[in-house]
Amino acid sequence: MQATKSFEQAFLKQMLLGIQLSAVSHTTGSLQERKSAIKLSADVAMAVARGSKKWTRGLIASLSKEEQNRSFLQFVLGKEFERPAKICHSSWKIPRSKNIVRRSLRFLSKRQSNIRAPNSSVLAGTLVEKRTQVLKRLVPGGESMDAFSLLDETLDYATCLQAQVDVMQKLMTTLEASKHSRRADSDAQCPKEKFHLLAMVGSWYSTRKGLRKRLSKRPKLTL
Amino acid sequence: MQGLRAPPDDLSVLERQEACLLNWQQQGQEQSNYNPRGSGYCRQMQTSFQALPSGCGGEKNVNHGDVHGSIDCFSDGWPDLANIRYPVHGAANVEETSITNVSSNSSRKRKADKSPRSKQKENGGGGKGDSGCKRIKEETGGGATSETGQPNKKEAASGDASKKNDKPPKTDCIHVRARRGQATDSHSLAERVRRERISQRMKYLQDLVPGCSKITGKAGMLDEIINYVQSLQRQVEFLSMKLATASPLMDINIDSIFGREINPSCKSGSTAMIGMSSELLDQSYLRFDTLQHPHPCSGLDTFMDSSDLVLRPNVNPPVAVPDASFGSSFDVILRLNMSMGVLFGVQTCKACMAWISSKEEGQPSPSNHWKVKALILYQEHYDASDDNKRSGSVLPNNLKMEM
Numbered sequence: 253m254q255a256t257k258s259f260e261q262a263f264l265k266q267m268l269l270g271i272q273l274s275a276v277s278h279t280t281g282s283l284q285e286r287k288s289a290i291k292l293s294a295d296v297a298m299a300v301a302r303g304s305k306k307w308t309r310g311l312i313a314s315l316s317k318e319e320q321n322r323s324f325l326q327f328v329l330g331k332e333f334e335r336p337a338k339i340c341h342s343s344w345k346i347p348r349s350k351n352i353v354r355r356s357l358r359f360l361s362k363r364q365s366n367i368r369a370p371n372s373s374v375l376a377g378t379l380v381e382k383r384t385q386v387l388k389r390l391v392p393g394g395e396s397m398d399a400f401s402l403l404d405e406t407l408d409y410a411t412c413l414q415a416q417v418d419v420m421q422k423l424m425t426t427l428e429a430s431k432h433s434r435r436a437d438s439d440a441q442c443p444k445e446k447f448h449l450l451a452m453v454g455s456w457y458s459t460r461k462g463l464r465k466r467l468s469k470r471p472k473l474t475l
Numbered sequence: 476m477q478g479l480r481a482p483p484d485d486l487s488v489l490e491r492q493e494a495c496l497l498n499w500q501q502q503g504q505e506q507s508n509y510n511p512r513g514s515g516y517c518r519q520m521q522t523s524f525q526a527l528p529s530g531c532g533g534e535k536n537v538n539h540g541d542v543h544g545s546i547d548c549f550s551d552g553w554p555d556l557a558n559i560r561y562p563v564h565g566a567a568n569v570e571e572t573s574i575t576n577v578s579s580n581s582s583r584k585r586k587a588d589k590s591p592r593s594k595q596k597e598n599g600g601g602g603k604g605d606s607g608c609k610r611i612k613e614e615t616g617g618g619a620t621s622e623t624g625q626p627n628k629k630e631a632a633s634g635d636a637s638k639k640n641d642k643p644p645k646t647d648c649i650h651v652r653a654r655r656g657q658a659t660d661s662h663s664l665a666e667r668v669r670r671e672r673i674s675q676r677m678k679y680l681q682d683l684v685p686g687c688s689k690i691t692g693k694a695g696m697l698d699e700i701i702n703y704v705q706s707l708q709r710q711v712e713f714l715s716m717k718l719a720t721a722s723p724l725m726d727i728n729i730d731s732i733f734g735r736e737i738n739p740s741c742k743s744g745s746t747a748m749i750g751m752s753s754e755l756l757d758q759s760y761l762r763f764d765t766l767q768h769p770h771p772c773s774g775l776d777t778f779m780d781s782s783d784l785v786l787r788p789n790v791n792p793p794v795a796v797p798d799a800s801f802g803s804s805f806d807v808i809l810r811l812n813m814s815m816g817v818l819f820g821v822q823t824c825k826a827c828m829a830w831i832s833s834k835e836e837g838q839p840s841p842s843n844h845w846k847v848k849a850l851i852l853y854q855e856h857y858d859a860s861d862d863n864k865r866s867g868s869v870l871p872n873n874l875k876m877e878m
Contacts, residue, residue, distance in 0.1 A: 286719035383697035390704050403676040413707040420714040427721050
């Protein structure tokens with residue numbers, strides 16, 4: 253299962269925008285700051301490019317928990333920023349009373365210790381349970397999902413992550429190539445690789461109308 | 476085996492089962508319960524099935540236990556289930572489809588009388604366990620108890636149970652029918668549907684995660700998935716770190732890409748801007764066309780291919796290459812905006828401008844102001860005369876291709 257080209261393109265576009273926006277404030281930051289800014293813009297770009305899924309909302313919610321990201325998020329997402337943030341709180345978790353959970357766990361452990369040869373099914377069940385818990389922590393917004401939708405979201409999330417890694421790698425190679433060629437010929441002859449991304453960005457829009465449609469789909473930036 | 480005829484359609488299912496069993500016994504097959512003996516075993520079963528177009532089809536079993544191998548090779552007589560592929564082993568897969576086609580026609584007729592019959596065959600022990608072994612054992616017990624009226628059956632109780640599981644499951648996404656020998660109460664039905672959906676998703680995930688074709692079982696698969704997602708996340712972190720080091724000033728990302736190609740001599744207003752934008756694009760076309768030799772970025776090949784198709788026939792006469800050097804990042808962003816603005820529209824530009832001006836309160840220099848105004852003016856002009864613009868006409872014609 254491969255992410256579509258349009259997703260990759262939308263992602264790249266968003267990420268470049270995001271990097272540019274954060275570049276203004278982070279030009280002289282430390283490496284850590286820059287890295288986190290890039291990662292932030294990459295994550296937001298991925299979430300925006302994907303659209304509305306549970307994990308995207310969870311991702312944006314978790315990102316918006318930190319104060320420093322809020323302005324960036326608010327700018328990029330505009331109107332849509334406030335709405336999902338309200339919904340995806342940690343209170344979205346399935347409410348479970350701690351006492352009840354503790355008691356049930358105690359009973360479960362007692363029962364399991366009583367069984368000399370634990371039933372293979374029970375053992376398999378607990379293994380699966382443990383792993384499901386880990387997966388819930390990995391996938392953004394996974395705490396509030398049941399097993400089936402968790403798998404669904406994991407599928408989606410994994411494809412988008414893959415696409416993200418691909419695009420970032422390509423961006424990386426472009427940059428490095430342009431650097432090399434710039435060092436090679438420092439004269440006015442512009443390195444050709446530089447244009448690739450521009451050409452890519454340029455060629456991604458078929459018609460003006462198509463452009464408008466795409467823009468209208470994006471959240472309107474409030475000014 | 477081939478000489479044996481299938482019992483006629485109006486026979487009860489039990490009698491049909493009897494016939495199947497007799498066939499099997501005649502063949503001297505060991506009906507050891509669910510011993511996965513691999514494809515040889517499966518093929519034997521399947522030849523016998525082919526001779527019996529009746530509903531002695533196989534069952535698609537969604538269990539993840541050891542029984543998987545042997546049971547999955549049984550054919551599925553119900554067309555509904557043909558769409559749902561479960562993880563099967565070996566050569567069983569190919570033969571299943573042929574058998575499906577063979578028995579599907581005949582089995583369709585039998586759906587009507589089978590369902591009440593299957594419901595009658597319910598046994599209380601049909602509650603589903605989590606693992607395959609458990610369930611089948613229950614069914615075995617249930618099968619044995621429920622067929623008190625058929626003393627012949629008791630002879631081959633184990634075989635009987637296997638035949639029970641051989642009955643094709645009649646489940647699909649929309650309506651679920653009970654399998655033979657299983658409970659029909661809504662809980663177990665919903666349970667079964669849920670489990671089948673989960674297994675379907677696991678199948679997709681198996682395709683996604685590389686190197687997981689050999690792993691069966693939920694726990695192992697989940698393990699692999701977790702590792703994969705973790706590795707991808709780590710890769711993203713690493714790549715963002717690399718990007719941060721590669722571009723000490725983050726605007727170099729775009730500066731290096733767009734920087735030197737933009738004509739800075741756009742001091743005369745909107746028309747110049749439009750010309751500039753067309754120049755920009757023309758230059759990119761030019762560069763693109765002159766770039767015939769393979770470039771070192773192999774990763775961009777996929778992008779290149781499609782762009783090639785689009786841009787090659789539209790090379791414009793070469794324009795003098797402007798050479799500019801940019802000082803402030805604000806400049807760069809402006810130019811980026813201008814180029815992006817061509818593609819992204821007014822909204823983006825205005826938003827960017829507003830954001831940038833809010834960030835850079837300390838630089839309300841007149842040149843910036845002018846630039847902002849000019850840019851906005853340009854954008855509106857570009858928007859307004861959409862159809863009869865030189866660069867605009869070039870752009871849509873070239874880029875009609877939907878990538």
